[in-house]
Amino acid sequence: MPYEVPTLRQLVESGLIDIESSIDTILEKYGVEQALNVAVSGAVRDLYDYQTWIVRQIIPTSESEDQTIVDTARSEGVIRKLDTASTGPVTFIGTAPIPLDTLMTHQNGLTYRVTESAEPAAGSVVVTVVCEETGQQGDLDSGETLTLASSVPGVQPEGTSGDISGGADIESISSLLERLLFRKRNPPMGGAIYDYVAWCREVAGVTRAWAIDAYQGGSTVGYAFVFDDREDILPTTTDKTNMAAYIFRHQDPATGLDVGRPGGIEAVDIPLMLKVTDLAIQLTPDTSENRTAVMQSLEAYWTSLSPASTLYVSKVRTAIGEVDSVEDYQLDLVADVTATTEELHALGVITWAIP
Numbered sequence: 001m002p003y004e005v006p007t008l009r010q011l012v013e014s015g016l017i018d019i020e021s022s023i024d025t026i027l028e029k030y031g032v033e034q035a036l037n038v039a040v041s042g043a044v045r046d047l048y049d050y051q052t053w054i055v056r057q058i059i060p061t062s063e064s065e066d067q068t069i070v071d072t073a074r075s076e077g078v079i080r081k082l083d084t085a086s087t088g089p090v091t092f093i094g095t096a097p098i099p100l101d102t103l104m105t106h107q108n109g110l111t112y113r114v115t116e117s118a119e120p121a122a123g124s125v126v127v128t129v130v131c132e133e134t135g136q137q138g139d140l141d142s143g144e145t146l147t148l149a150s151s152v153p154g155v156q157p158e159g160t161s162g163d164i165s166g167g168a169d170i171e172s173i174s175s176l177l178e179r180l181l182f183r184k185r186n187p188p189m190g191g192a193i194y195d196y197v198a199w200c201r202e203v204a205g206v207t208r209a210w211a212i213d214a215y216q217g218g219s220t221v222g223y224a225f226v227f228d229d230r231e232d233i234l235p236t237t238t239d240k241t242n243m244a245a246y247i248f249r250h251q252d253p254a255t256g257l258d259v260g261r262p263g264g265i266e267a268v269d270i271p272l273m274l275k276v277t278d279l280a281i282q283l284t285p286d287t288s289e290n291r292t293a294v295m296q297s298l299e300a301y302w303t304s305l306s307p308a309s310t311l312y313v314s315k316v317r318t319a320i321g322e323v324d325s326v327e328d329y330q331l332d333l334v335a336d337v338t339a340t341t342e343e344l345h346a347l348g349v350i351t352w353a354i355p
Helices: 008-023 032-058 066-075 173-185 193-202 237-248 288-303 313-321
Strands: 085-094 103-105 111-117 124-134 145-148 155-161 208-213 220-226 266-269 273-284 328-331 343-351
Touching: 008 032, 066 173, 173 193, 193 208, 193 220, 193 237, 220 237, 237 266, 273 288, 288 313, 288 343, 313 328
Parallel strands: 220 266, 273 343
Antiparallel strands: 085 124, 085 155, 103 111, 103 145, 111 124, 145 155, 208 220, 273 328
């Protein structure tokens, strides 16, 4: 039976009973004894609150302080992922090299700096740039235009971007807590199947990852990962290249020692595709608040699914029905939706009416 922390009112009443029984008299409504009782009861209540706060810090949970989770995770070897800057190639038409640290701008207002510059070839010069600002905002699709902030003799001022990616915001506390709990439940084993999941999720921006043993036969491990904070959650070619190198060998974020896949094991990227399911839902009552709550509940269910899993109608209905303010609803989904190993369920467009 859980211990119930007494309220301030209960402490005051209990203290009053103790005082009156000790001096064998009924205290006046206003007096020194009453004032002292209230003051002491308030101090005792503060002690209870402090003890409750300590309890919430001993074992990290969603109720713990952010710094407690960060510190505990660090002690367990799970380091919070810092924000990173986007990087990638840009091609300019020109016959002269572009100096390092040359700045260029994009129409989104962000500035990019040259970190590597190749020699001109076939009338063009390719440079590698990094965004001056950290975060996902610096990612650019291929084909975007970047303009040199200052002219470079022999080079056209406008260049075309390749895949500029890798930008990520600082890891959220909830994500860090989830990785910490995963680490405690699945301690590193030098190449166990869940080690690949942990390695993938150590990379900035990666929110979910999966691994499949014997994906293409013995001595192979298949892995997949996504970026839920991006508009397109699937990894780019650059993301896959960087992840393959990270899994092969990388420095452990906590110890600095080299770790990675063991010898004789081939790690294979799973070419994920999204299996999108659109829904038509009629809510009663149909309010914006109910739509938002239902959307959040459905997204939570969808993100719990892994490649090759089955999308169950019953669980979709549960996700809708568990919203307390929804009295009734209609749903057009009538059958479970299966997926292959290369398919990951994604929530599509929700139509808030039954056609």
